[in-house]
Amino acid sequence: MDVANSSTAGLSGTTVGVLQENQKQIPIVARLRMSERAQLSDIQNLYVYSSQDNTKIPLVQISNIDHDLVNGRIVRLEQFRTMNIRSFPAPGHLSSEILKAAMPRLQALQASLPPGYLMQFGGEYDKTKNGFKNLEMTSSWR
Numbered sequence: 001m002d003v004a005n006s007s008t009a010g011l012s013g014t015t016v017g018v019l020q021e022n023q024k025q026i027p028i029v030a031r032l033r034m035s036e037r038a039q040l041s042d043i044q045n046l047y048v049y050s051s052q053d054n055t056k057i058p059l060v061q062i063s064n065i066d067h068d069l070v071n072g073r074i075v076r077l078e079q080f081r082t083m084n085i086r087s088f089p090a091p092g093h094l095s096s097e098i099l100k101a102a103m104p105r106l107q108a109l110q111a112s113l114p115p116g117y118l119m120q121f122g123g124e125y126d127k128t129k130n131g132f133k134n135l136e137m138t139s140s141w142r
Contacts, residue, residue: 003063006048011037015091040067080118095124 013031110119
């Protein structure tokens with residue numbers, strides 16, 4: 001987990017605070033300088049910070065870094081090609097809270113999709129919905 005957190009923070013950035021300017025909230029993101037992450041070989045200079053104490057070690061001491069080309073994978077759901085969008089909840093909020101706030105805009109997007117395109121939700125939302133359907137079916141049998 002420490003390796004994932006450190007590499008994500010160094011390369012993509014991680015939110016460390018919020019700057020409030022009038023009604024706008026601008027996230028403050030910490031990441032490596034562009035010159036420190038410009039090439040793929042720069043990952044060898046990345047330090048991994050421990051979440052348990054204040055130690056740090058170079059990534060090359062705990063891992064093997066190989067650069068290989070791999071074929072992409074086509075993701076399918078029920079035999080159809082899909083486009084997966086992964087999101088992570090904002091700190092201090094559940095993913096269901098964020099989805100509830102975004103649902104009106106997602107429904108508007110779904111209504112504007114061309115014929116043949118379908119929007120389906122997975123993850124926590126889908127599991128909860130299917131779980132409630134199963135509960136309804138089992139309670140109607142009794």
